[in-house]
Amino acid sequence: MNDARILVIIPTYDEAENLPRIVPRVLEQDPRIELLVVDDASPDGTGQIADELALGDPRVHVLHRQGKEGLGRAYLAGFGYGMEQGFDILFEMDADFSHPPDALPGLIEKFSDADVVIGSRYVDGRVTVANWPMSRLLVSYFGSRYARIITGMPVRDGTGGFNGWTREVLEKVDLSRVQSNGYAFQIELKFRAYRAGFRLIESPILFTERDTGESKMSKKIVREAVWRVWWLRIQDILGRL
Numbered sequence: 001m002n003d004a005r006i007l008v009i010i011p012t013y014d015e016a017e018n019l020p021r022i023v024p025r026v027l028e029q030d031p032r033i034e035l036l037v038v039d040d041a042s043p044d045g046t047g048q049i050a051d052e053l054a055l056g057d058p059r060v061h062v063l064h065r066q067g068k069e070g071l072g073r074a075y076l077a078g079f080g081y082g083m084e085q086g087f088d089i090l091f092e093m094d095a096d097f098s099h100p101p102d103a104l105p106g107l108i109e110k111f112s113d114a115d116v117v118i119g120s121r122y123v124d125g126r127v128t129v130a131n132w133p134m135s136r137l138l139v140s141y142f143g144s145r146y147a148r149i150i151t152g153m154p155v156r157d158g159t160g161g162f163n164g165w166t167r168e169v170l171e172k173v174d175l176s177r178v179q180s181n182g183y184a185f186q187i188e189l190k191f192r193a194y195r196a197g198f199r200l201i202e203s204p205i206l207f208t209e210r211d212t213g214e215s216k217m218s219k220k221i222v223r224e225a226v227w228r229v230w231w232l233r234i235q236d237i238l239g240r241l
Contacts (some may be wrong), residue, residue, distance in 0.1 A: 006033045006108065007087040009078035014069055015095040023053050023060060025101040026093070029099040034059045034087070039076045040068040063070065072185030073145060076178065077171050092186075093165045097144030099162040102221075103205045107164055110201050115169050116193050120202035131209040143225055147187045150229040151236075153194045155202065159183040159225065162205060170195050177241075184221075184228035193233050195241060 008026050019037065026035055037050040039062065047064055051062060054060040063081055065074070075092055082090045089111060091100050103119055110117040112172040121129050124142060129137055140159055147158040163186070180188040194200055235241045 002031060004088040004111075005083070005227070006089045006091070007082040008033055008035045008091045008104070009038060009075060009077065010035065010084065010093050010094050010095045011038045011071055011074035012042060012046045012095050013040045013164050014044045014046060016042070016046045016049055018095045018097065019046055019049050020053065022095050022097060022101065023057075026104065027059055029058070029101055029104040033104070036063060036078050036081060037060045038063045038065065038074045040065050040074060045238060047104070056157045068098065070181035070185075071172075072178065072181035075185065076175055077126070079165075079175055083167060083170060084174065089164055090170065092161055094161060098207055098209065100130075100205060100208070103162070103203075107203055108164075110203050111164065111166065111198065114189065114201035114235060115166050115198035115227065116200040117164040118157055118160060118190070118200060118202045119164075119205040120155075120157035120160060121205065121207045122156040123202050123204040126204070128204055129207045132207070133209075136209075137224060143222070145224070147229045149180050150233050152233075153191050155190055155194070155200055157202060158187045158190055161162070161186055162207075163190070165189075169196070169198050171218070172196050172198070180228050182221065183225035187225065189230060190233055191236075192241065195236060 023035060027033055039047040039050055050062040054062050063077060079090055099119060107119055125180045144156060144158045174197055178188055
């Protein structure tokens with residue numbers, strides 16, 4: 001893995017304050033890392049800031065989309081770009097520092113034994129979340145537990161969004177068949193990788209609530225996750241996944 005090309009994908013919508021802070025922090029973790037900003041036409045100028053960062057550093061790339069289409073669609077666009085450009089490992093990561101950049105080196109090392117590496121908040125019965133409202137924590141924790149029970153997938157943080165994937169995994173699972181967004185997108189992609197026989201490893205991270213900007217969480221995202229896990233399970237039973 002020493003010569004692996006690594007792409008960190010950061011989807012953005014109104015992250016003008018966070019983006020100039022997170023980009024250098026990510027890039028300093030490993031000289032092999034490059035970063036792709038996928039911006040959904042942010043009205044606060046995030047896209048323009050991303051372009052300026054890219055002009056100043058050849059390791060920064062920008063993908064502009066026409067509007068806000070959801071987290072899952074943003075990541076699928078980022079995966080498509082990364083695979084076309086020949087990257088070997090592709091990470092999902094938030095722009096708001098809830099996913100600690102300094103966890104990246106440890107996650108990268110895990111690929112010596114895994115095909116999918118999950119930056120997990122719920123490893124070995126521990127909850128490693130800081131400054132999160134109890135309501136959000138309960139939704140996340142029990143949502144992940146619910147997904148694990150229904151799908152049978154041996155992952156404790158199914159809804160988590162700090163994940164790394166090898167190129168082989170993304171090619172095998174057929175991204176064109178992924179239909180979910182939000183929490184459900186994270187569950188679906190992990191489940192497809194698991195059912196395809198790939199090795200998934202969870203590595204603990206400290207998740208911290210954003211200190212700048214607004215959360216993109218909504219009741220619609222939660223509702224989709226609730227019913228989508230049943231859809232995944234049924235599709236798997238029917239052999240249509």
